[in-house]
Amino acid sequence: MGAMVARFLPNPCPLRPAPNCAKIRLSSAEMGHHAETPFDNIESSHEYVSLLAEATAEALLDVEADxxxxxxxxxxxxxxxxxxxxxxxxxxxxxxxxxxxxLNDLRTLRRLLLDERHSQQALHVTPEK
Incomplete structure (x- = not known):
């Protein structure tokens, strides 16, 4: 956990490079765990934002009643x-x-780009003789 925090801390002495920078920048996968967040991919981000929008609408109704x-x-x-x-x-x-x-637009564009990429790969594959 200390390495995760240290990664975001600035170098206390900018004139000297920080020692062991490679060790400090360990990814969470290298540290033996994977922290799943609502922002791991576009779909989960979209879902999170949708839930937040619903909660905001409910809070707005409560405030209007107040x-x-x-x-x-x-x-x-x-x-x-x-x-x-x-x-x-x-x-x-x-x-x-x-x-x-x-987020919906990004999801649509990603699907479009991935489908185009798969289509282009299919065109470049030559049949075996």
Whole structure:
């Protein structure tokens, strides 16, 4: 674990190269474990962003209900604070939607490129005589 952290730390003395740089830059596979994250591939990133978009939409509905309650109670400062929260959640929802579309486009382009690559390889294969 120390090597994983050290990989991201800057060299404390930029005039001298860091010793054992090759040892510090060990990949997680070389260290005997593979950390799976939501961003290992486009599909899992798309799924993660979609879940985050759903959670953002749910939170936005909750905040809108809280705004209505604060308005009914006459809690002006609370209502204004909740409106700022609503504004930021709306921005986040829009960004998640945009990210989801971008990931979908990347997935489509990757499939297109991979299919073209397989088609080109099939054309270059000569039949055996």
């Amino acid at each position: 705004i209505a309650l604060a308005d009914a109670d006459g809690a002006t400062r609370r209502r204004e604070a909740l409106q700022v929260v609503s504004f930021n959640l709306t921005k986040l929802k829009s960004q998640m939607s945009s990210s989801r579309r971008i």
